[in-house]
Amino acid sequence: MGANAGSATEPPWLGVTLRHGLDPCATCDARSLSVCDALAGPDLDRLATIAVVMSVEIGQSFITEGDPADHFFNLTGGSAKLYKLLPDGRCQVTGFVQTGDFLGLAASTHYAFSAEALEPVQLCRFARGKFEALLRDCPAMERRLRQLASHELVMAQEQMLLLGRKSARERVASFLLSRSRGCAHAGTGERVLLPMTRTEIADYLGLTIETVSRTLSAFKTARLVAMHSPAELLVLDRKALDKLAAGGGKGHALT
Amino acid sequence: MGANAGSATEPPWLGVTLRHGLDPCATCDARSLSVCDALAGPDLDRLATIAVVMSVEIGQSFITEGDPADHFFNLTGGSAKLYKLLPDGRCQVTGFVQTGDFLGLAASTHYAFSAEALEPVQLCRFARGKFEALLRDCPAMERRLRQLASHELVMAQEQMLLLGRKSARERVASFLLSRSRGCAHAGTGERVLLPMTRTEIADYLGLTIETVSRTLSAFKTARLVAMHSPAELLVLDRKALDKLAAGGGKGHALT
DNA sequence: CGCTATCTTGACAATCTTCAAGGCCTGTGG
DNA sequence: CCACAGGCCTTGAAGATTGTCAAGATAGCG
Numbered sequence: 320m321g322a323n324a325g326s327a328t329e330p331p332w333l334g335v336t337l338r339h340g341l342d343p344c345a346t347c348d349a350r351s352l353s354v355c356d357a358l359a360g361p362d363l364d365r366l367a368t369i370a371v372v373m374s375v376e377i378g379q380s381f382i383t384e385g386d387p388a389d390h391f392f393n394l395t396g397g398s399a400k401l402y403k404l405l406p407d408g409r410c411q412v413t414g415f416v417q418t419g420d421f422l423g424l425a426a427s428t429h430y431a432f433s434a435e436a437l438e439p440v441q442l443c444r445f446a447r448g449k450f451e452a453l454l455r456d457c458p459a460m461e462r463r464l465r466q467l468a469s470h471e472l473v474m475a476q477e478q479m480l481l482l483g484r485k486s487a488r489e490r491v492a493s494f495l496l497s498r499s500r501g502c503a504h505a506g507t508g509e510r511v512l513l514p515m516t517r518t519e520i521a522d523y524l525g526l527t528i529e530t531v532s533r534t535l536s537a538f539k540t541a542r543l544v545a546m547h548s549p550a551e552l553l554v555l556d557r558k559a560l561d562k563l564a565a566g567g568g569k570g571h572a573l574t
Numbered sequence: 575m576g577a578n579a580g581s582a583t584e585p586p587w588l589g590v591t592l593r594h595g596l597d598p599c600a601t602c603d604a605r606s607l608s609v610c611d612a613l614a615g616p617d618l619d620r621l622a623t624i625a626v627v628m629s630v631e632i633g634q635s636f637i638t639e640g641d642p643a644d645h646f647f648n649l650t651g652g653s654a655k656l657y658k659l660l661p662d663g664r665c666q667v668t669g670f671v672q673t674g675d676f677l678g679l680a681a682s683t684h685y686a687f688s689a690e691a692l693e694p695v696q697l698c699r700f701a702r703g704k705f706e707a708l709l710r711d712c713p714a715m716e717r718r719l720r721q722l723a724s725h726e727l728v729m730a731q732e733q734m735l736l737l738g739r740k741s742a743r744e745r746v747a748s749f750l751l752s753r754s755r756g757c758a759h760a761g762t763g764e765r766v767l768l769p770m771t772r773t774e775i776a777d778y779l780g781l782t783i784e785t786v787s788r789t790l791s792a793f794k795t796a797r798l799v800a801m802h803s804p805a806e807l808l809v810l811d812r813k814a815l816d817k818l819a820a821g822g823g824k825g826h827a828l829t
Numbered sequence: 830c831g832c833t834a835t836c837t838t839g840a841c842a843a844t845c846t847t848c849a850a851g852g853c854c855t856g857t858g859g
Numbered sequence: 860c861c862a863c864a865g866g867c868c869t870t871g872a873a874g875a876t877t878g879t880c881a882a883g884a885t886a887g888c889g
Contacts, residue, residue, distance in 0.1 A: 425727035465679075465716060482737035532869055548854080781877080790837095
């Protein structure tokens with residue numbers, strides 16, 4: 320633990336542990352998954368000198384929308400949600416991030432989103448000024464970040480299509496498929512892990528928790544998926560889900 | 575959507591005029607508005623050598639979702655809409671662009687969106703390979719593009735919040751305000767130009783054309799705006815619109 | 830000056846939300 | 860080991876916002 324329990328000296332880092340590692344980057348397990356992979360040799364050493372290794376407990380936020388964007392982050396473990404709030408509390412989750420993901424691009428002078436740990440999070444924190452200085456000397460990294468931002472733009476536009484034009488069933492199907500990609504299991508179907516709550520899924524898909532729950536139940540009834548626990552399900556009929564996600568099943572029965 | 579007459583010889587460039595200018599960049603009116611501003615001297619000359627100046631007529635598309643992302647573009651005049659389609663024709667407009675805007679970042683190997691001219695468009699086209707090569711030698715430009723991508727990510731997240739969590743009135747209010755910023759008129763109110771159709775506004779806001787029309791009429795009745803023609807209106811009560819856009823007027827009368 | 834496309838308005842229907850209650854799972858303590 | 864408590868999830872019924880279908884008005888253009 321070792322959290323800085325509520326002391327006024329470090330308000331943004333409640334429930335957070337700092338560990339200044341010696342040369343953490345060279346031996347980082349997450350490096351191959353992340354933008355840090357673009358660096359090597361002395362550049363990597365330099366990155367290590369400006370990296371601050373931290374831990375964040377479940378439920379703790381480590382980026383707050385509207386705060387000065389003083390840091391970049393790189394997740395080295397766990398998962399988190401990114402979200403925006405309206406004054407009355409309505410929430411839009413803009414993305415889920417996990418090991419290897421880089422945070423802080425969607426910011427000008429202030430963060431455009433908040434970030435909160437869904438699972439215990441380990442991350443590296445980089446002071447923005449120092450990191451930008453490093454970028455000035457490392458075109459490869461700058462390039463990599465631009466490509467990353469481009470990729471996130473593609474994802475963001477896909478999400479706009481989902482939020483603006485897809486039905487509830489199409490949204491949930493799209494979500495399950497995006498979560499299943501990569502962890503394919505032959506035979507019984509693909510396992511999908513849902514480390515977030517129904518509320519967070521709803522806030523990601525622009526729906527209510529009840530609609531998400533009902534839609535998942537309908538998928539279960541229609542044998543498109545099987546659910547072991549609320550946090551884990553199996554894709555039984557990927558073809559049907561694909562069709563739904565692409566908008567091909569708008570008027571289907573599905574009970 | 576443009577009526578592509580389907581000739582196989584130049585499928586992507588129907589209705590398009592190519593003009594190879596001599597050193598067009600150094601004298602470009604749009605340069606100060608665009609990322610090209612990051613270049614100077616010999617770098618700018620080099621940019622000029624790879625730039626192809628083009629014109630696009632109203633209704634013609636110059637980027638098609640799913641096509642190989644072979645080019646970057648820079649608008650030097652006119653305006654266009656960016657959009658994604660579902661197989662059944664449902665459309666989500668992801669943004670409107672105008673003079674100075676750079677296009678093509680939201681693409682990996684293939685374009686993630688289509689682009690179609692709303693007003694007669696002038697633009698510069700850059701072959702992707704040549705442009706990337708130039709970027710390798712111009713860190714300032716690479717940096718600028720990353721910042722641009724970051725800014726677009728901020729906008730995209732704001733749009734996700736709008737599409738996922740705002741009511742129809744809040745969406746229309748947000749849209750009008752985002753369009754009015756920058757062209758302030760003292761006295762009578764701020765003039766807002768709408769070079770796009772109601773359908774395109776609806777596809778941008780995740781609504782139907784009827785809902786957009788009804789909402790604008792309600793704003794007019796409530797004296798929040800005045801409408802001269804469908805393509806131009808005046809913001810009469812910015813304060814009320816601001817409140818609506820931020821989510822502060824969910825249960826208001828407004829008949 | 831009339832034609833056509835776009836926009837506006839109205840009535841009705843559907844999806845999704847809201848409100849409400851019950852069930853399940855997990856973790857804790859006796 | 861079992862009982863209990865609390866949060867989360869599921870399910871149901873009613874209601875509201877928005878979509879759909881249809882017709883009429885307006886504006887721009889030849």
